[in-house]
Amino acid sequence: DILVTQSPSSLSASVGDRVTIACQASQDITNYLNWYQQKPGKAPKLLIYGASNLETGVPSRFSGSGSGTHFTLTISSLRPEDIATYYCQHYNDFPWTFGQGTKVEI
Amino acid sequence: QVQLVQSGGGVVQPGRSLRLSCVTSRFTFSSHGMHWVRQAPGRGLEWVAAIWYDGSNTYYAESVRGRFTISRDNSKDTLYLQMDSLRAEDTAVYYCAGDEGFGDLLFAMDVWGQGTTVIVSS
Numbered sequence: 001d002i003l004v005t006q007s008p009s010s011l012s013a014s015v016g017d018r019v020t021i022a023c024q025a026s027q028d029i030t031n032y033l034n035w036y037q038q039k040p041g042k043a044p045k046l047l048i049y050g051a052s053n054l055e056t057g058v059p060s061r062f063s064g065s066g067s068g069t070h071f072t073l074t075i076s077s078l079r080p081e082d083i084a085t086y087y088c089q090h091y092n093d094f095p096w097t098f099g100q101g102t103k104v105e106i
Numbered sequence: 107q108v109q110l111v112q113s114g115g116g117v118v119q120p121g122r123s124l125r126l127s128c129v130t131s132r133f134t135f136s137s138h139g140m141h142w143v144r145q146a147p148g149r150g151l152e153w154v155a156a157i158w159y160d161g162s163n164t165y166y167a168e169s170v171r172g173r174f175t176i177s178r179d180n181s182k183d184t185l186y187l188q189m190d191s192l193r194a195e196d197t198a199v200y201y202c203a204g205d206e207g208f209g210d211l212l213f214a215m216d217v218w219g220q221g222t223t224v225i226v227s228s
Contacts, residue, residue: 001168034213034214034215036151036215043203043220044215044218045218046215046216049206049213049214049216050214055214085150087150089153091213091214094156094165095165096153096156097153098153101150101151
């Protein structure tokens with residue numbers, strides 16, 4: 001199975017900060033990687049698919065990059081409503097796996 | 107607004123069975139693959155199972171293979187997860203999710219149910 005490892009596991013930032021979350025796959029997954037946002041008590045929400053494609057309706061301050069084994073989610077200017085846990089997830093083959101999550105706090 | 111409405115959670119003893127359901131509205135259910143994802147208390151997300159748009163192919167996480175069965179009834183716009191031989195470690199919130207892809211393309215979960223809690227305890 002392909003493992004995906006996120007870093008950091010948590011971070012604290014200020015409103016307006018640029019925030020970067022990393023995700024590393026245990027093998028080459030080309031661009032078969034998604035990013036999700038989950039707020040407490042809520043279902044996850046798809047932010048980015050295919051490593052860099054912004055899901056419809058997601059604010060443009062969110063962006064994704066990377067290919068192969070290294071990927072990044074960036075929030076260009078953190079807003080209070082971005083407080084959540086973020087997960088990467090590969091879809092290179094089955095079984096799909098998620099990273100362990102990155103909790104973003106202010 | 108697309109909705110996935112889940113039902114069927116509850117408290118069950120180890121070794122027993124439970125079936126989860128997920129009904130859609132205003133969503134072309136029969137054209138999309140579907141998934142189950144779970145989240146144990148205080149833990150991260152775990153993908154559990156997936157099924158093609160027509161039910162002809164299914165995929166499972168190793169942790170549930172042979173015990174859980176994903177299925178669908180396109181005439182009822184309903185997804186199921188039959189969970190047998192339940193264990194304490196299956197305790198989690200279970201989410202159904204629709205795939206953004208059409209047909210046999212599975213690549214991202216873009217529509218989610220509200221989640222249903224399963225507690226396995228004696």
